[in-house]
Amino acid sequence: MRTAYSVETVRAAERGLMARLPEGALMQRAAAGLAAACAELLGRVYGSRVVLLVGSGDNGGDTLYAGARLARRGAGVAAVLLSPERVHAGGLAALRRAGGRVVGAGSGTEPAAAAGIDRVEETILRADLVVDGIVGIGGQGGLRPEAERLAGVVAESGAPVVAVDLPSGVDADTGEVRGAAVRADLTVTFGTHKPGLLVDPAREYAGSVRLVDIGLGEVLPARPELEALQHADVAALLPSPGAESDKYRRGVVGIAAGSARYPGAAVLAVSGALRGGAGAVRYVGPAGDAVIARFPETLVSDQGPHKAGRVQAWVVGPGAGDDAGTVAEVLEADVPVLIDADGLRLADLDVVRERRAPTLMTPHAGEAAALLGVAREEVEAARLKSVRELAAKYRATVLLKGSTTLVADPASGLVRVNATGTSWLATAGSGDVLSGLAGSLLASGLSALDAGSAAAYLHGLAGRFAADGAPAGAHDVADAIPGAWRDVRR
Numbered sequence: 049m050r051t052a053y054s055v056e057t058v059r060a061a062e063r064g065l066m067a068r069l070p071e072g073a074l075m076q077r078a079a080a081g082l083a084a085a086c087a088e089l090l091g092r093v094y095g096s097r098v099v100l101l102v103g104s105g106d107n108g109g110d111t112l113y114a115g116a117r118l119a120r121r122g123a124g125v126a127a128v129l130l131s132p133e134r135v136h137a138g139g140l141a142a143l144r145r146a147g148g149r150v151v152g153a154g155s156g157t158e159p160a161a162a163a164g165i166d167r168v169e170e171t172i173l174r175a176d177l178v179v180d181g182i183v184g185i186g187g188q189g190g191l192r193p194e195a196e197r198l199a200g201v202v203a204e205s206g207a208p209v210v211a212v213d214l215p216s217g218v219d220a221d222t223g224e225v226r227g228a229a230v231r232a233d234l235t236v237t238f239g240t241h242k243p244g245l246l247v248d249p250a251r252e253y254a255g256s257v258r259l260v261d262i263g264l265g266e267v268l269p270a271r272p273e274l275e276a277l278q279h280a281d282v283a284a285l286l287p288s289p290g291a292e293s294d295k296y297r298r299g300v301v302g303i304a305a306g307s308a309r310y311p312g313a314a315v316l317a318v319s320g321a322l323r324g325g326a327g328a329v330r331y332v333g334p335a336g337d338a339v340i341a342r343f344p345e346t347l348v349s350d351q352g353p354h355k356a357g358r359v360q361a362w363v364v365g366p367g368a369g370d371d372a373g374t375v376a377e378v379l380e381a382d383v384p385v386l387i388d389a390d391g392l393r394l395a396d397l398d399v400v401r402e403r404r405a406p407t408l409m410t411p412h413a414g415e416a417a418a419l420l421g422v423a424r425e426e427v428e429a430a431r432l433k434s435v436r437e438l439a440a441k442y443r444a445t446v447l448l449k450g451s452t453t454l455v456a457d458p459a460s461g462l463v464r465v466n467a468t469g470t471s472w473l474a475t476a477g478s479g480d481v482l483s484g485l486a487g488s489l490l491a492s493g494l495s496a497l498d499a500g501s502a503a504a505y506l507h508g509l510a511g512r513f514a515a516d517g518a519p520a521g522a523h524d525v526a527d528a529i530p531g532a533w534r535d536v537r538r
């Protein structure tokens with residue numbers, strides 16, 4: 049499991065840890081990990097040109113101490129100080145002792161302000177590596193103008209960028225990027241991941257992320273604010289039939305989807321459900337012929353959901369068109385229900401709120417925006433906040449689809465982020481496959497949080513396998529689910 053903790057939690061943990069350690073010990077651990085990552089990226093440290101962008105806080109301190117380590121190994125290290133009067137004094141002294149220099153205005157020993165500006169640009173443009181220590185977890189909002197200007201020069205230089213703890217300008221807790229921010233190739237983060245490193249849009253700014261252990265793990269609380277399942281976690285969740293299992297014990301999933309206009313949605317939802325571990329898939333709706341033609345193992349009924357027979361979980365909504373009656377009937381069932389696509393528009397949301405059995409809602413950003421009464425761009429800019437708000441508002445587990453799919457649990461407030469997604473999954477019908485897959489996992493007994501997050505994980509992996517660098521259709525993704533399942537189990 050990969051976990052992320054909020055700034056408040058990190059700060060509290062750090063206070064506890066610092067009280068037990070000699071002063072500066074944590075910063076030295078951070079700087080050592082940072083310098084090692086920079087050295088690895090450089091390949092050859094001796095003779096390389098490293099530029100440090102140094103802000104006024106401890107993030108700048110980490111950067112200066114790491115710079116000192118690189119200078120001792122023979123790198124030419126130049127520090128650009130954004131607030132020379134408030135720079136981390138110990139870090140700067142260490143850098144100078146190691147032979148590092150300060151460039152730009154206000155350094156005291158360097159050329160005057162006007163000339164200094166050019167020196168800074170020249171230096172950055174010649175750099176082999178830029179280290180972004182402008183701001184870390186103490187940051188508020190996007191970069192300030194001077195930092196933004198420097199970030200522009202860095203982008204122009206094309207030099208690889210290592211961000212210290214976080215790319216400066218992104219929000220550590222939310223993953224929001226409300227102004228200018230540094231784009232990094234690698235982010236070296238300390239003690240724990242921060243939520244912003246795992247959630248878009250900030251995740252995209254971070255590049256690859258490396259976690260440096262500074263001993264924080266032992267003082268962090270057991271429950272993180274955000275977690276990301278890995279292969280082993282998903283493997284532990286997936287159902288496996290025992291010797292005694294029959295189709296009812298393995299779970300029957302009901303799919304109420306498709307319409308005369310959109311029969312394909314029914315076929316795709318069933319294709320996902322058949323690969324999700326349930327013992328049987330029942331289909332209810334007007335696309336029975338199309339479903340049977342493609343998947344003869346489906347139990348098809350043209351009666352409504354009430355008359356469909358035993359079902360342990362329902363999926364309602366994909367391609368449902370305007371069939372509000374079926375959605376209402378499914379919501380009356382006292383079993384877990386997954387609501388997707390048209391179902392999200394057709395459902396009586398007061399009924400959803402009052403349901404006793406679990407509900408899993410699976411909107412994309414546009415559907416989530418409609419449910420929250422905000423613009424789609426706002427959901428995309430603030431994915432974590434949006435998914436939490438939806439879960440609280442509808443007292444349902446909510447899976448917000450997208451480049452980083454999020455699943456929020458209404459009771460605990462825990463959010464899971466899925467890391468297996470690929471942009472190849474942004475293809476018509478891919479959401480229908482996901483609904484069927486998640487519904488099938490619900491029917492086999494997983495909680496809504498586990499079913500949603502395990503389904504997102506398998507679906508993302510299947511998308512990668514199906515695409516393998518080329519476009520793939522939603523049915524290819526469904527066909528690749530068994531391979532993803534085996535890969536996770538291996």
Ligand SMILES: NC(=O)C1=CN([C@@H]2O[C@H](COP(=O)(O)OP(=O)(O)OC[C@H]3O[C@@H](n4cnc5c(N)ncnc54)[C@H](OP(=O)(O)O)[C@@H]3O)[C@@H](O)[C@H]2O)[C@@H](O)CC1
Pocket residue numbers: 062063066074075076078103104105106107108110182183184185186187188189190191192195212213214217238262
């Ligand atoms: N604590 C620990 O044990 C350990 C902490 N560690 C490290 O410390 C970091 C946290 O350090 P921190 O608390 O000093 O805050 P930090 O992120 O450096 O920035 C604060 C300064 O930035 C400024 N500023 C704010 N917003 C800005 C913006 N948008 N654009 C530009 N500037 C902005 C703001 O200035 P002001 O508003 O006062 O003008 C303030 O002075 C953490 O991320 C990790 O790297 C590691 O060593 C491991 C041990």
Ligand SMILES: [K+]
Pocket residue numbers: 107180181182183184211212213214215216
């Ligand atoms: K930073």
